Structures are given as structure tokens and as C-alpha cells.
Amino acid sequence: MLDKLFNPRSVAVIGASQKALSIGNVITKNLLKYSYKGPIYPINPKADEVCGLKCYPSVGAVTGDIDLAHISIPAKFTPDAIDECGKKGIKFVIINSAGFKEIGDAGLAIENETLQRARQYGLRIFGPNCQGIINTDPQLRAYCDFTFTYPEEGHVSIVAQSGGVGALYMQAIHDLGVGMRFYASNGNACDISIPEILRYYGDDEKTRVIILYAEGFADPGDFMDAAREVAAKKPILGMRSGRTAAGAKAAASHTGGLAGVGLSTELIFKKTGILAFRDVEEMCQAAMAFATQPIPKGNRVGMITDTGGPAVIATDELCDAGLEIPPLSEKTTALLKEKLFPEASVRNPVDVLATAAAPHYRAALDVLMDEPGIDSVYINFVTPPFVDTESVAKEMAEVSNKRIKPIVCNYMTDKPQWTGTTAYMKEGGIPCYDYPEMAAKALAALTRYNALKSRPKTAVTVFSDVDRARAAEIIQQARNTDRKMLAADDVYALLGSYGIPVASCRMARDADKAAAEAEKIGFPVVIKADAADLVHKTDAGGVALNLNDAAAVRKAIAAMKKNITTPDLQFLVQQYLPGGREIIIGAKKERSLGHMIMFGIGGVLVELLKDVAFELTPVTAAEAEAMLRSVKTYPILAGYRGHKGVDQAQLITIIQRISQLVTDLPMIREMDLNPIVTFEDRVVAVDARIIIS
């Protein structure tokens, strides 16, 4: 429980100082400036007084209890300071000082020593190399941080390991006039973790929406558990960065190469129900809407505008985001005709005209709140100097406060002049945006959250017709021979043992055997060369397609033997399946996360456009189906313009079976089924690669 960390009844600042530009000084000043309600104990053996407060030589010298201590002295003195805190019975310390893990081995040693000592006292560490926490509760006003934004009380809580980004979020929320509940930035996070903080926010009644910044996770599994638990209770808005950083090491498979940097964070967000953003401003602006507005039940927007151009811009943005501005019902249209100016447009967008007064807006809002074909309301409101805009805002606020459907507003005004109108908008909790695109994006985020929450939920299917023992045995045998890439026949046997349809095939050492196997399989066949070190068999001339008789098989094998000279050369004889659409499905192991499963439509779409979908194991049927639907060229699967589609149900099953396979056999590092040849009623893997560790 982090209660005393976020609700400290008293705070000590070890390293408090008179020096204006020191961290200990800034923290003491912040506690004072924010009117912290508990006692503040500056600790500094060399000072009698800091910022007008009595200063103590050590925490031991303080007579009262201390709930929380800041440590802002050089890193090397920190372990001893921990001893003192432990002896005093302090349960939480925030170590603001730098000089720990982030500077290398020497710092890491101090960090470990610090943590070890803390554990002896049951003392929890926040940090080191961090900012701290803020609690805006008016009964407490704990500003235990050296940042510079002094937020109002509110319902948005922020957690970010990176202090720079955390401070950026806090300032953005503050500049938007949105109140904050908690702030936490835990830097090196040697003890108290993001998942713990998330859970604390999840249990906090006053926190309505959480903003999270992630650059990576020490324990992804723990994070996922916490995120899933908290996201079920309230919206978490998350951002990941580092998406373009060079350096995704060249991987041995398509799946590895296409995943890119930091993708797993995005997949974790999706899987646990965190709403993902890629832009700071967009996320913070969305948080403003989440803090006051209900969640829409669908994507149908009713628009009210008093100006033309911005409505066009908003329409573009909403449609780009997949929202609709549908026609209104006859009843609604008739009501609008009755209540608006005769020149007003009563279609959707509803143009009330620049001269519209309060009753017009009220009528339009009431009608849209009643209209069953509308899920949310977007308002473009420019404040004409010839309109009583305060009464307009008053009506908007009244409707907004009923919380029937979400409202966002592109509020186009000069705020220093329109203070009265602006105050009414705020009173009504109407999220006001300076730009039509921003208002549209915020509404799109609310709508996207509804879609995320109402995703079809299916349980993970467990296929009982699999032969796990056989699969494990195949892998163990390969390991025994130090083979990293499984032999072709092993690959097909392994896939077969998990019920994944593969083209009939047999392995052959020479041309005679190959010709005989081909007769059994039936012509036409394919011959593929196989050897432990043969990674790119096509490039090496090791693939011969569409062989129609034994002579052709012999000829192909003779040619391959010339090109490829490894002693362990074998030949896979396989049924040839011409035509069909090529699909690629793969898996790649992720540290502490199981595997990432990939789906894509083969050929140029995967190679040049990277039009692929990813999901973390275990993949449910609903998730597998969503993967298929999320590729841009999904119509290829569904059928389009006279082209027949493919057997999607089978692909969905294969994705799930592969998910089960790699979950059962985590020693599979990477695998590709490439291609899976698909037809209207049939799906067959004709080439595959499995790499084990």
C-alpha cells in the first residue's frame, strides 16, 4: 500500500538547503508554496533554518513522526541516510538525487546497497534519480517534487517514469485548465514500480482518468496484470515513444524484422485495454474530455455549428478517424425546422447560423440529445461580437451537466475578452478546444475508447487435438544436435502435431528416393533443398516448383546437388499447390511476454508496405479475427470486385493454434509460415521455418 507515500502527514527533506538553485531548496520551497498541510522538517546539519523553517541535523533529531522523507544529498551518502530513516521508522523515501544506476556500474552498486538497507527496515524507495509525487487534495496539498507546475485539484492522475515527459503532461493539463489528482514520476524505479502506482490510482475514487508514459517495462507481466485490472475500472491513456529508433537488430525471420522497435508496448496497451496515443498534445487534450464527459455508445456524431469553414475542417477530421455524421431522423429535422432560423441548415451538420441566440442552441442540443441515431455531439462555437454568447454558453453548460451524451466544443474566441462565456463553458465541464481538429480528435478518442471497451471478448481456445509430447520431442531432438533452425520435415511434423494443415511432404536423401516419394504424394510436386545452414534456399537455387514426373524430379535434384555442396543436404518432396493467395503467419518470442504473433498478406504487401498485424499470446478467436480485419487489404481476404475471398475461419484457427504452440513450447524463438496458400475453402502451409533457442 502506497497510502503514506501519496498521503504523507509529515515530510522531511534530507539535504534541504538555503542555496537558491539546489534541489533540496526547491523541494522545501514547493512544499511551502503549495501550502502543504503537514509539518515540514528540513534536515541539514550545517543549517539552523531553511526557507524560514527550523532545520534539524538529522531525522533522528525530529521529535514527531515522519511519513515521508526526501533524500537530495549526493548518492554516496544515501545508504547511510536510509539507515537513519529506517531507525526513525520512516516507511517511504523519495530519492531525488542522481548518480545511481543511470551513470553505470559504480552508481548501480550504490543503488543496490541503498535498496538492500531499505529492505532491512521495511522501508520503500521511490526513485532514485526521480522527481517525486504530488497530491492535490485540498486537505493535504503534498507537493513532494522539484517541478514547477502548481496544478489545481481535479480528476486526472499522471504516472511517468521519465520526469521530463511527466512534467510536460502536467503542464499541458494545467495549461488546458484541467485539474489533476495525483502525479508520480519514479525515475530509476528500483523499488516502487509503475504497476504498483497504477493499482493505487485504480483504487483511488477521485482519479477518473489516468495518463501513463512508458518507455519500457522492468516486468512486463506484472505491468499487464496491473493494467488489465485498472483499465477495467477507469480509462488509462497511454503513450509509448521510441518507435522510430534505429536498431531493431536484423532478425532471422520476417516476423522479427517487421515488428520494429517498441511494438510490444503498443501490443500490451491493446491487450490490457489502455487507450494508446502517439502525440502528447492529442493525449492531454483527450484527457480533458475523459475527465468530464460520458463515453459515447457509438461513432455517430451530431454536429452543431455557427460557421461554415471550421465545420468542413471538423468533418474531414472526424471522417478520417472513422466517425460518421449521419443524416438525422425526420422527427429531429422537423423539430429543428420549427425552432431554428428559417435560413439555418437542419441537416447534419446543423448550421444554427452566426446570429443564433441561446434558445436556438438549446433547441439544437436538446433535439440531438433525444435523437436515437446520434451518439455524441460536436459543437463549433465561434463567439460573434453581435450575439449574447454568455447565455449561449449557459445553455450548453446546462445540457452538458446532464451527461446524456458526450459533448466536445471547438470554442473559437479570444479568451481574455470572453471571460464570462468561458467560465460558463468550464462550469458545464464542456471540453473546449482552440482548433476544430483537436476537438474532433478528442471526440474520436472517446469513441475509440468505447470501441476498445466493447471489443468482443472470447476466452482463449485450448485445442485438445494437439500432440504436445510429439512436438516437444521434435524440438528436444533438434536441440540435442545443436540445430537452431529445424529441418524441413521436423517443421512440417511439428505443425502437423498442432493440427496446422501443411502440404503433404516427405524427406529424401537422393534422387531415387525423391522420385519414389513424389509418386506416393502425387504429381505435380515441389523439391526443396534442406540443410542445417541453408537459410535462403530460394537464393541458393534450392527450390524447384511444378515438377510433373519422376524425370523432372531427378533433373531438379541433380541441379541442386551442383549448386549446394553441404554434406547434410537433403530434399523435401512436397505436394505442389498452384494458384491461391499467399498469407504469412509468424511468431516471435518477447522477453517476459510470451510471443508476438504476426499476420499478413504475402508478397509485395508485406515486403514493401509492411501491411501486417500483431498480437500478443495467448490470442483469442476475436483477437485473431481482428488481426485479419486490421490489415489494409482485408478485402483480399473477404473478396472484392469479382475476386473470391479465402477461408478466413481456417486462418483464424491457425493463428490460435500457433499461439497455443508457442505458448506450450516457449523454446521456439521465431517461426514463420510463409506462405500459407489460401483458397476459398482450403488453407495449407507450404513453407515454414522454426528457430529454437
Add this chain to the structure above:
Amino acid sequence: MLDKLFNPRSVAVIGASQKALSIGNVITKNLLKYSYKGPIYPINPKADEVCGLKCYPSVGAVTGDIDLAHISIPAKFTPDAIDECGKKGIKFVIINSAGFKEIGDAGLAIENETLQRARQYGLRIFGPNCQGIINTDPQLRAYCDFTFTYPEEGHVSIVAQSGGVGALYMQAIHDLGVGMRFYASNGNACDISIPEILRYYGDDEKTRVIILYAEGFADPGDFMDAAREVAAKKPILGMRSGRTAAGAKAAASHTGGLAGVGLSTELIFKKTGILAFRDVEEMCQAAMAFATQPIPKGNRVGMITDTGGPAVIATDELCDAGLEIPPLSEKTTALLKEKLFPEASVRNPVDVLATAAAPHYRAALDVLMDEPGIDSVYINFVTPPFVDTESVAKEMAEVSNKRIKPIVCNYMTDKPQWTGTTAYMKEGGIPCYDYPEMAAKALAALTRYNALKSRPKTAVTVFSDVDRARAAEIIQQARNTDRKMLAADDVYALLGSYGIPVASCRMARDADKAAAEAEKIGFPVVIKADAADLVHKTDAGGVALNLNDAAAVRKAIAAMKKNITTPDLQFLVQQYLPGGREIIIGAKKERSLGHMIMFGIGGVLVELLKDVAFELTPVTAAEAEAMLRSVKTYPILAGYRGHKGVDQAQLITIIQRISQLVTDLPMIREMDLNPIVTFEDRVVAVDARIIIS
């Protein structure tokens, strides 16, 4: 010349009123509030005084000269008011009143009458149904507008037909603390046009950057001439909207269907050198950088940061926009090592650390300004409470004012507290952004502008080996028979006359003739049914591929005759070219603009992904090459991973020849060459369609 419109020495307000929420009252108040330096003459026969100013019964009753008159009386009285203005010798009127063309035929009649009367007096009309103009010149301060933003003097000029969007831009620029030069929003634009205003801004020395909003153009040719002329002198930032509006009528060709709504505006922007934006905030934030910073010479960014996370976010955004953050030279690295903290990172991004002081920043800036491998500088500057940030800002300002390379700054602070620092930043003309993404986008816009300005310029190639007369004759003959879609043999003859390579073909009435022609062309051949009303010949069973002998030809024709029963049925016998990559090139006529030329790689990429490029005629070689390079799957053309590329030079030539063809023969409404089969050394159109008007 619009000089008296933008620099009126005296202003009359016809319809000035005491009524607080009337337009005439707001305009009079705005002139007063903004301290207009010339005399203001309220005109109202029913009042003695408006806003404390003497009121006149008519403009005729005013003794002094009047340069500009507002008209804000009901539309029906406007023509008479024009007479009075004309008699008084007024040269410009701004008609703010609504009730003209925008309300339908009755209003249009009044608008025409008003314009006709004005022409008798050589009087120019701005509007009607418009806001007006603003000139911030401190010697004049002409606020001839009913908007509510009171801008500071500056170098950004705004022109927007839509008043709502214009006001949005002006407020955005103002909120950013950026000064404005001129503002103009001309509503119905019955007389004074956007091109005229653009030219005026172009000639104005104090205007450094122009912001333009376009929803469409009355005279696209005139607009293009003006835009090209002005864009050669100064940056024009433009935005088009309505891009997702439903309603692009189903067109008879791919080219028509793929062009979508409003595309021509984007093509006009590109062709004339206007920098295009799709987001209001992004454009206005970019304008801030254009107003003070030089244009970078390339895309290599040096980043200076005092915090980690925001630098990661900025890196993502810069890389997404195609900018680079390259390694620094050894000399630069050595200098940084010498001058920064030992723990600082001297790579790019340069992390000066949160504790960095003014000399560190100055050193980093100076070094990057000197580094030849860097074209621009991006700064992440969070204001730590333990740093003397004013001295830091002072150094930044000094370097910025030298205008060596452009600087943008993600300035993360609480502005009401950091007023001194903020003032220094402003003094240095450093464009400061609240978010890393915004700063990155602004720098990307400067960089994109450099690329736009330094595009290779080639003259339009005029091919002299074309037979224009023959082509015109073919079209004339088709017109004589009322045929809208040219017959297949005419299409190939027409293409041939413009030097566009087509597969050998002959037309035949029956199977005997077809078999004979096939012998001459050489097998294999294709047979295609042709008739005036046969639009979708493949769907109708009118195409037979890969016919290897006369018997196959006869059989195919017999089958077609069964399926297709139109009396004018003929058969095109054509050389069959298997393999090769399919390309589509098309043209579509645009009102007053010549034609739009389209290029795409055929098949699923065009049909599902709409991965195509457009350009307006006349298309130069450089533009044609840029079209090829701009499709996402360009590597297909260039060759990738063992796949051979195609003859790009020939494709570039075909695009230019088609451009010349449709320019010479503007009666061509739409045409598609689909597909053009392409090989490494050969490019042949094998199917085409031409629709004339």
C-alpha cells in the same frame, strides 16, 4: 491596385448603429478600439451620433474624402448605396451584409445588380457577405472588420474566403504571440478576388509569410498565375479542406474515381509552390517559425536537449517526417566534450543535462551552427527551477538573431512564472512550442519548404514526332458518330500518333478476318470485343487471352458472339504479352485547369490501397519522375530483393506524351492506359480507354 482598400485614409460605415449587437456598431467600435488613425464617418440617417462619433445621413453629406466604405445595411438597399458611394468618388466598399448569392437566385440578382452599378463608377467591391480587412501598420491601424481578435503588428498576412476559418487563423497566430501584417476575408468574392489579394501581399515588403485558406477557386488559372508569381517571392502556407466529403460522382474511369474530392486544390498548391497543410494548428505553428527563422538547406537536424523523454518523442516525430539526426563530426564531438559537463551526451541528440547553464547551451549552439553536417537546430528546453534559465535564453536569443541556421524550441515551462526567460526567447525570435511534436512539425515544415523550393525544374518537353492532325481527325470522326468512348482501334491509333507504344493490333468484323490478322501479328494473341456501348468488356465475357492458333481465335469469337449481341460488335486482335508488371496511367479533365494526370502500379495496389500519384498538365520530366517516386511501392519500379525493376525512363516519357496529348486535344475528357505492361527494357500499353466530350 488594392492600396486604398488596405491603406484607407478614411472610412465610412454605412449602417453604423447604436444597437450593441449589430454589425454596423461592431465595425465602428472595432475601428475606435484599434485606434484607427484616419477619420471614421458613421452613416445613418436616423442617428446623430454612433459610439461617440458624429453621424452623417449619407456619404454625400460627408465633406472630406472617403477611401473606403463599409456597407452593413440589408442587401436590398445595397445597389442604391453603391450609387451614393460612386457619386461620392469612393473607390472601395466592403459589403458586410449577407443576403446575396449565398441565399439563392434572389440574392444572386441583387449581387449582380450591385456589381453592375459599381462598375459604372469604377468602384471595387470586397465581399459581399464577408468580414473585411485589417492592416496592423502602427501608422494606420485599420480594423475594417467585425471580428474580435486585435492582433499585434507583424509579418504574417492571412487571406481566407471563409470568414470562420480566417478568424480561426488570426486568433491562433495571436494566441501564439505572433504578429500579423494584413488580414482579408472576402466572402462571396463577387469582384476583388483571392488572386488579387495574393498579388498585393506578394508586393508588400512587410509581409514575410502568407497564410491561405481555399475551398475552391472561381478562376483556377488566374489563381495559379498569382500563386506561382507570389510563391517565388515568399512562403505561402495553404490549406484545403473538404477532402473527405462524400459525393465524388462515380466516374467512367479509374482516374476519375481515384482523384477524390478537392484533390485539384492540392495539385495546384504543389504545382505553384504553395506549402500544403492539412491541420490548422500545424500550419499556424509553422507560420511562427517562417516569420522569424531562415530556411534550412537540408534535412539534417542537430538536437540539443536538457531532458531525455521529450528528446525521444521529438526524434520519433522528426524521423517520421523524413528528417535525420545524423552523427556529428569528430571535431564537433571533441569541442562538445571540452565544453559540456563530463556526464553530458556529446552525440546527436546532444544532452547538455538538466543542470546545464548558459555557457553550456551557448557552446552547444555555436558548435552546431559551425558543423557543416547540420542544417537546422532543434532545442528541447525544460526550465529547471535550479538553473538560471534567463541567462540560458539570452544566449539562445543571441545565436538565433544571427540567423545562421533555423532554430525551433520545445519550450517546456509555466509561462506565467518564467516571464523573463520567455521574453528573451521572444526577443531572439525563437519559435517556442509547448510540445515536442509541434516543434518537430514546424521544423519539418521549414525543411519541406526548402525541398519544395529546390525541386528540380525542367521545362515542359514538346515532342515534335507527334501527329496532332491525325489525332484530331480520329476524335472528330468519333464526335461525328456521337461516340463518347472511342473504338478500340481508334484508341490505339490515337496513342500511336503520339508516340505511345501500344501492342500491335488490328480490328476485325468476323472470325475469318480475325484469324487472318492474328497470323499477321503472330501468335499468341488476345481477342477483345468492341462496341460503342460495351464499357466493361471483361465482365461481359469479351476478352480472350493467350490464343495460340487460328482455331483458338475462331472459338473465342464464336463464344463472344453468343454473349454479346450488339449489332456493331467488332473484334480487336492484339499481340499477347505475358508477364511484366502492370502500370496504369490516366488523365482526367479539370474545369479551367487542363487535365489531371494519374500514375499507379496496377492490381491490388491501385484498387484497394489507392497508391497513386497525380499531377496537373503540363507535366515536366521532373514532375513525371517525382510521380513515379511518390508511390509507396516505388521499389517495384526500381527493383527490390532480386526482383527486376522496369523501364522508368519510358514511363516518364509516356506520362509527358499523354500530358501533351490531352493538352493538344482538350476534348478528351478522361482516358486510362490500363494496363501498360512493363518490363526491364520495354513498356507497352495493352489496353486503353478514351472518353471524349
